[in-house]
Amino acid sequence: MTRGRGIRRSAALAVALGLGLSGSLVAGPAGAEEKEGPTVRWGACPEDVAAEAAPVVLECGTVPVPKDYADPGGDRIELMISRLASTNPDKRRGTLMLNPGGPGGSGLSQPAFLANRGIPSEVLDTYDVIGMDTRGIGRSAPVACGFTPEGPYFANIPPYAVDDAAVTARAKVVKEVAEQCARRDKDGVLRHLTTANTARDLDRIRAALGEERTSFLGYSYGTALGAAYASMFPGRSDRIVLDSNIGDTHLDRDGMRRYALGVEQTFPDFARWAAARHDSYGLGRTPAEVRRTYFSLAERLDEKPVDGFDGNVLRQLTFGYLFKEVQYAKLAQQWQALKSGDTASVRAADADGQAADTPPSLDNQLSVFLAVSCNDIAWPTSVDTYRKGVAEDRARYPMFGAATANIMPCAFWPYPPAEEPVAIDDEGPRNILLVQNLRDVPTPHVGGKLLRQKFADRSRLVSVDDSGHGVYVYGDNPCALNTTTRYLVDGKMPGKDTFCRAG
Secondary structure (H helix, E strand, O other), X not given: OOHHHHHHHHHHHHHOOOOOXXXXXXXXXXXXXOOOOXXXXXXXXXXXXXXXXXXXXXXXXXEEEEOOOOOOOOOEEEEEEEEEOOOOOOOOOEEEEEEOOOOOOOOOOHHHHHHHHOOXXXXXXXXXXXXXXXXXXXXXXXXXXXXXXXXXXXXXXXXXXXXXXXXXXXXXXXXXXXXXXXXXXXXXXXXXXXXXXXXXXXXXXXXHOOOOOEEEEEEOHXXXXXXXXXXXXXXXXXXXXXXXXXXXXXXXXXXXXHHHHHHHHHHHXXXXXHHXXXXXXXXXXXXXXXXXXHHHHHHXXXXXXXXXXXHHHHHXXXXXXXXXXXXXXXXXXXXXXXXXOOHHHHHHHOHHHHHOOOOOOHHHHHHHHHHHHHHHOOOOOOHHXXXXXXXXXXXXXXXXXXXXXOOOHHHHOOOOOOOOXXXXXXXXXXXXXXXXXXXXXXXXXXXXXXXXXXXXXXXXXXXXXXXXXXXXXXXXXXXXXXXXXXXXXXXXXXXOOEEEOOO
């Protein structure tokens, strides 16, 4: 495998976080709604969206919104949305807006994805399900910093820093990345990509759809967007489900560092799985032996890469493949090939990576993740702060902490935050259902607990004894499925926080 292909592979996995702010704007209705706005004219979706949605047929349309909400009469951008309409008018309640995460994930085909995956038909009867490309993504005024898989910035997660010198070297790279993004921001959209502005866009979409209120189902970063909307527009929020929570209305340095906590908490599931299959993969007869294999293999690849695979790629691949148990076998196969050190075996194990072309949306996804994360809140600017954090997390979370604590382009971002991050509003209606696996790589369980504390009595937390990223429809726990469906369909919020045993 060439270096480009190896990097491409790790970038695709990191992007699956599909995993991701002095002038002040009022974080409320002002500047976020017009008394008379446009309505959506529905038509056929673009061919690639339709193909991805098949056999489900979606409708698509556009909604104009201000590029800069501080200048509502200024330039507009067009947002593309999709609809899977309810076919049961007697049961239809309203709209259910979706967000798949990121920031940077395209959501136009998400209504069809959930339908094809088996979301209960009662939900599809109750709502017109609305997908969208949020501002900056896909067909909604897309931005691009010019990233390529062969370039120095190829994934949302920083590379693992083996020592202080690696942090210093990375700082030079990400400083140029931040400057590159600024140079490419010819139309001035990049600086206006924030969670607050996207929440304002949601309210414009709600108004264009003719709805007084809207429900929302968001995953991963989508929970930050949903939390922001429910806080900025509490009276216009209907039934809100936040699944796999990052813990606030924005992703900051602390949130990024929690990815390493998620690895530590989730890896034992893979280690038990691999130990039970030692005779097939040879990675260790006990979970402790499998963990030692990880460290010894990463260190060996740091010193001597195998056909383009170095220790950083191994760590990034492991991070990505821990998202779901269905990927464990492929991860074990990759480890087995790398452990053998045989080039032919490594190439065979990575055959799908070699066959895959660079995703055309890679640049767009990475750029949006950076813009939103860096625009939402000011990040530390001192390289020493990151060196200290890497040293701390290398000891605290040895599997991946020296990656997630490493320096980001946000340290050198050219645009200061236009406003404070959206503050959680705990005085609105009790309408927020938080759903969280106990073991989840990019959004560990503590994220759900943090939002539960911040939303207080507005929310209830459903904790699920399961492993993986995404619970409702993405997972297979009957308690979590039934609890969430009851809320979306009948409005039955649990009276107290709920624990769902392993299903």
